[in-house]
Amino acid sequence: MNLNNKVAILTGSSRGIGLATVMALLDNGASVAGWSRSHTEIKHPNFKYIQVDISDVKSVENGYKETTSHFGNDIHILINNAGLGYSSLFEDLKIEEWQQLFDTNVNGIFYTSRLVLPQMKKIEYGHIINISSVAGNTGIETLSGYCATKFAVRGLSKALYKEVRNHGIKVTCIYPGSVRTNFFDEIDGATANENMIKPEDIASTILHCLVSSPNYHHVEIEVRPLHVKK
Template sequence: MSKIWFVTGAARGLGAEIAKAALAAGDRVVVTGRRREALQAAFSPDSDKVLSLSLDVTREAEAEGAVEAALARFGRIDVLVNNAGYGNLGLFEETTDAEARAQYDTNVFGLYNVTRAVLPVLRRQRAGRIFNVSSVGGLLGGEGGSLYCATKFAVEGFSESIAKEVAAFGIRVTIVEPGFFRTDFLDDSSVRYGSRQIEDYAELSSQMKAFWDGRNHAQAGDPAKLGRVLVDLADRADPPLRFAAGSDAVAMIGGKIAALQAELDAWRDLSVTTDGDDVAAQAQAQAKAGTWG
């Protein structure tokens, strides 16, 4: 049976290629973005297969309205792809409070808005898939990633938590962790840097910007191939909670896992000394149950 997809940030990049892959598979797609004319340029006028909707994910009412319009046209939503986002790759002290909040408003609270609008639909259906596009930067931090990586770490924690909350309703959540893909992510039309200039960071800031500029449109990842993979995952009965996209992502995430394990092992003896004398058994039971807090 064909599926109905709802894709944010679909005018270009990963979002556009995911939507095109779903259409090529015979599914129907609601494509959303800030500028409807850009969506129609990418997907042609609306048809019985495609509905283009203007959506600023930072506006909760717009998210609710877009979901209502999708239901009015297609009657259901089977797959949500939370893809809308951008990167502020400035060094932390060179960014402002307003820049940090803007990064969170789109990458985190915007994702919340759309998910909150779609979840009641998926619950009523007792079925659905959610793909939350994170990044390798959702598991690894680095210079220039203090804002962007923080938002993607938030997406990871949010997604892992709601995956457990909604599983009983037949809803499956997958966190997509792309490496470097050949999109406009590093283009001047998308990426942002800190607006402050601090002399102590001048050399590092210049090096980082040159590094990102050199990667622009020269990344290894193929967005069209990722789109086809997500269509495949949407058909899987037991999709993964996390999906690393690209050989670079596999290598970087593998390295992070190994480093975490090594650090945990190195400090294990000191870590366990913080247990209360009367709670050792409780801690063991909690660890076995997989709960936190």
């Protein structure tokens, strides 16, 4: 896929993987609608920040209307990156935290993807990339709620790619290991460190998927740091 004249929606655009990916997309000719609750500090003629809470279906629908009003109806790329995590023993996880995890990490993907798919099918062209986690492939103690949501992202992605592949639409699920972002601010006993994956490296993987030839489909990609902090 040549990214010139392509329009992308990216959730969680204000920092970390999202911010690095926005910059990579812009550098390669795409126009980008950056969706997040907090402002995305990017000045570029092909970028538009739109305040969206992906856990709120009305906010997503309003954000989509604003996006298509600005860029036109054809959305070629959707990157579902926004997410959050909480660390606790299973029985200590608060009900509102459990619900917020699913509202953001799972429901948000449903709310966004259901909007772009009809027009992607119409033009027989599109790519949805869902950012899961290695926690979507393996259980991690004290992260049961987060793991549950990321396993859900895995199942959703694997089913959806089979559903839409014959419409010319790719669905890719990426499972990053520890990434050097603010995610660990909310995780007890863990801090971001120099041995973690750089957000720019995840952005390069996303870009590689997007520019691959039309009949070459990355379905699942797991990436981890080579060296771990001891």
